[in-house]
Amino acid sequence: MIPANAAANALRWPSAVDCGVRKLLVSFCGLLLAVNAVAAEPPRPQPKSGLSYAGADVRALQADDFGNPGMLWVARGEKLWNIPTGRSGKSCASCHREAPASMKGVAARYPRIDAGDKTLLNIEGRINQCRERHQEAGALAYESEELLALTAYAAHQSRHLPVQAEINEANRAHFERGRETYYRRQGQMNLACTHCHERNAGRKLLADTISEGHGNAYPVYRLEWQSAGSLHRRLRACYFGVRAEQPAAGSAELVDLELYLASRARGLPVETPGVRR
Numbered sequence: 237m238i239p240a241n242a243a244a245n246a247l248r249w250p251s252a253v254d255c256g257v258r259k260l261l262v263s264f265c266g267l268l269l270a271v272n273a274v275a276a277e278p279p280r281p282q283p284k285s286g287l288s289y290a291g292a293d294v295r296a297l298q299a300d301d302f303g304n305p306g307m308l309w310v311a312r313g314e315k316l317w318n319i320p321t322g323r324s325g326k327s328c329a330s331c332h333r334e335a336p337a338s339m340k341g342v343a344a345r346y347p348r349i350d351a352g353d354k355t356l357l358n359i360e361g362r363i364n365q366c367r368e369r370h371q372e373a374g375a376l377a378y379e380s381e382e383l384l385a386l387t388a389y390a391a392h393q394s395r396h397l398p399v400q401a402e403i404n405e406a407n408r409a410h411f412e413r414g415r416e417t418y419y420r421r422q423g424q425m426n427l428a429c430t431h432c433h434e435r436n437a438g439r440k441l442l443a444d445t446i447s448e449g450h451g452n453a454y455p456v457y458r459l460e461w462q463s464a465g466s467l468h469r470r471l472r473a474c475y476f477g478v479r480a481e482q483p484a485a486g487s488a489e490l491v492d493l494e495l496y497l498a499s500r501a502r503g504l505p506v507e508t509p510g511v512r513r
């Protein structure tokens with residue numbers, strides 16, 4: 237057994253080493269910093285995408301860009317991207333030009349704190365803010381075809397990039413609230429997210445195989461919905477599943493939870509548009 241004070245010393249050690257100065261020490265410092273980061277949050281096994289819990293038919297459909305019905309929303313989003321909207325007379329493209337360049341990486345790092353009013357925004361929230369702030373158009377309803385299409389199109393530009401979800405001073409309170417929700421028992425079934433997605437991933441629940449509950453493929457095309465749907469629609473379905481009161485799509489509770497989920501999904505590739513059963 238390692239004495240407690242030795243362990244504490246090991247954790248304090250990196251701050252005593254000057255990581256900036258000696259070149260040879262750089263990779264060593266990186267290793268120590270990684271150990272430190274793990275110490276700050278309990279270690280978790282490598283996350284696995286919901287795709288790997290899906291059946292072969294669903295996996296094949298997602299992999300085929302011509303068969304994946306979610307690509308229809310991506311294509312609709314591309315059209316909307318170029319249409320002037322609102323009193324500004326500007327399209328998304330007027331400011332952001334080509335989405336494959338300007339939107340690349342966005343889905344990997346959202347939700348983010350808005351530099352202006354300091355609220356936490358997911359991609360849907362950011363798009364609506366651009367509509368209101370920059371296009372002088374009204375916000376789109378959550379789950380509307382237009383917002384789904386623009387979100388799918390923007391997020392698709394990050395496909396294959398790893399989820400990064402940086403937790404920092406500015407967003408930590410949101411992260412903590414999201415984590416609190418994740419571990420809070422709720423509903424008539426008195427279950428928390430953790431009971432299904434952390435402790436029982438891989439088990440069968442009715443016709444479903446429970447996955448780890450990551451959001452890296454959203455918006456997805458869900459066969460049961462016969463439509464594309466947002467992450468918040470999926471989360472609301474999970475609240476419904478345990479007979480809990482459902483927060484509104486786009487509500488602060490769900491955006492905070494989305495940030496916490498993104499931190500759990502770190503390293504998984506963005507898959508938008510995913511396909512789910």
Ligand code: HEC
Nearest residue numbers: 326327328330331332342362363366367369370371386390
């Ligand atoms: C008049 C210019 C303008 C228009 C039009 C506009 N945006 Fe933006 N957009 C911005 C600016 C500026 C930012 C940076 C944040 C801010 O200041 O609001 C931004 C940020 C974003 C981001 C986040 C990018 C990042 O790297 O964090 C997304 C996503 C986005 N816009 C999507 C859209 C979409 C989709 C549309 C069309 C519905 C649109 N925007 C229309 C100016 C615009």
Ligand code: HEC
Nearest residue numbers: 286427428429432441444445446447449450451474478512
């Ligand atoms: C009673 C079990 C149960 C609980 C509790 C539960 N879920 Fe789910 N969840 C499911 C099932 C079943 C699915 C569909 C199969 C899958 O993808 O895991 C699902 C799907 C998901 C997905 C979609 C994953 C994907 O790859 O498409 C996410 C994200 C998710 N849940 C998050 C949550 C969160 C966050 C909570 C807590 C608020 C929660 N779930 C609570 C059972 C549950």
